[in-house]
Amino acid sequence: xxxxxxxxxxxxxxxVWGTTFLAIRIAVESIPAWFVAGIRQFLAAMIMLxxxxxxxxxxxIGWKNLGYQIIFxxxxxxxxxxxxxxxxxxxxxxxxSLISACSPIVVFLxxxxxxxxxxxxxxxMGVLLCFSGIIFIFWxxxxxxxxxEYAMGVFMLFIAIAGWASGxxxxxxxxxQSKNISLNLFYQFAFAGIIQLMFALLFTEHYNxxxxxxxxxxxxxxxxxxxxxxxxxxxxxxxxxxxPVQVSILAYVNTVISIxxxxxxxxxEISVTFILAAFLIILGVFVINYNREMFKRxxxxxx
Numbered sequence: 001x002x003x004x005x006x007x008x009x010x011x012x013x014x015x016v017w018g019t020t021f022l023a024i025r026i027a028v029e030s031i032p033a034w035f036v037a038g039i040r041q042f043l044a045a046m047i048m049l050x051x052x053x054x055x056x057x058x059x060x061i062g063w064k065n066l067g068y069q070i071i072f073x074x075x076x077x078x079x080x081x082x083x084x085x086x087x088x089x090x091x092x093x094x095x096x097s098l099i100s101a102c103s104p105i106v107v108f109l110x111x112x113x114x115x116x117x118x119x120x121x122x123x124x125m126g127v128l129l130c131f132s133g134i135i136f137i138f139w140x141x142x143x144x145x146x147x148x149e150y151a152m153g154v155f156m157l158f159i160a161i162a163g164w165a166s167g168x169x170x171x172x173x174x175x176x177q178s179k180n181i182s183l184n185l186f187y188q189f190a191f192a193g194i195i196q197l198m199f200a201l202l203f204t205e206h207y208n209x210x211x212x213x214x215x216x217x218x219x220x221x222x223x224x225x226x227x228x229x230x231x232x233x234x235x236x237x238x239x240x241x242x243x244p245v246q247v248s249i250l251a252y253v254n255t256v257i258s259i260x261x262x263x264x265x266x267x268x269e270i271s272v273t274f275i276l277a278a279f280l281i282i283l284g285v286f287v288i289n290y291n292r293e294m295f296k297r298x299x300x301x302x303x
Contacts, residue, residue: 006241012234018257020227021100022265024085025093027219031212033086034200036220041077042193043221044228048186061183068174069187072167077192079163082199083156090153092268097258098137098278099157104285105130106165116172122287129284136277181236189228252282 027036052058061069088096105127111117138145145151200207259278262268 003241006238009234009237009241013231013238014253015257016226016231016234018254019261020223020231021084021088021093021097021258022261023219023223023227024088025096025262025266027216027223028085028089029213030216031220032200032204032207033089034082034196034204035207036216036223037082037085038193038196038198038200039220040193040223040228041081041189041196043224045186045189045193047225047229048182048189052182052186055182057180057183058186059183061187065184066187069184070191071170073188073191074195075163075167075170077188078195080160080167081192082196083160083163087153087156087160090147090149091157092262093266094259094262094268094270094274095137096157097255097262098274098281099134099154100161100164101252101255101278101281101285102130102134103161103164103168104289106161107168108288110165110169111172114169114173116169126284126287129280129287131284133277133280133284136273136280139273139277181233185229185232252286255282 024036049058084096084100108117108123109127112119145154255278259270263270
């Protein structure tokens with residue numbers, strides 16, 4: 001009998017995470033970025049809290065585990081998600097998703113630097129392909145970097161990538177095992193939400209709530225319910241059924257969906273050069289992460 005739950009989980013991750021960059025772009029049209037990021041994470045934390053109380057699983061996780069969750073939350077949610085949200089105030093969602101697709105390269109290079117992975121000729125080719133893609137991204141629009149807001153947005157995206165890569169490498173290095181994903185997620189979302197809302201109040205000059213459009217508010221709620229909670233649950237469910245390498249293929253699907261929706265819904269210009277850049281980056285990431293397990297039909301039993 002086919003596993004329809006697994007199919008649904010995989011489709012959820014591919015489609016929802018493929019729409020997050022679009023949703024962020026719509027949300028920041030009328031809502032300041034730090035408010036979008038903070039409310040998104042805080043609302044996600046409240047959803048997790050309701051789930052935990054319903055399951056009767058809410059409890060204190062201890063100072064050591066809390067420290068791990070704070071570090072992870074700071075890198076992955078406050079820095080990576082926060083900077084990405086700030087960047088989309090001045091950078092298109094298609095460009096944001098494409099640059100963000102380079103994060104596996106930074107993870108790989110960081111892992112090599114601290115001895116978690118070995119460098120090889122194949123991975124060197126993958127890195128060169130990705131950097132070639134980055135060159136093509138700015139080939140036609142190099143003059144756009146003279147715009148301070150655009151340049152700052154691109155800079156923030158690279159900070160976001162560094163944050164995401166650091167969080168991933170930290171988890172690998174510490175070999176942190178998630179005994180209760182929902183519980184850890186609550187602490188991560190809650191911490192990030194509180195800090196980002198504090199940033200919103202401190203660094204946002206004008207946050208007239210009357211100017212927040214229904215469309216932007218709806219996008220922000222979508223990010224909380226689906227982008228932060230539903231997709232993450234689906235992602236971890238998929239990991240219990242197939243290998244992490246197989247699930248990682250979704251990253252390529254997410255990028256394609258995001259670029260297509262940005263063109264379709266937001267009428268963002270997608271040039272031939274941009275498509276070539278996307279192809280090179282996705283191919284480069286694929287070459288680095290390629291493993292024979294990717295295309296084998298295998299399942300992992302729950303321990």
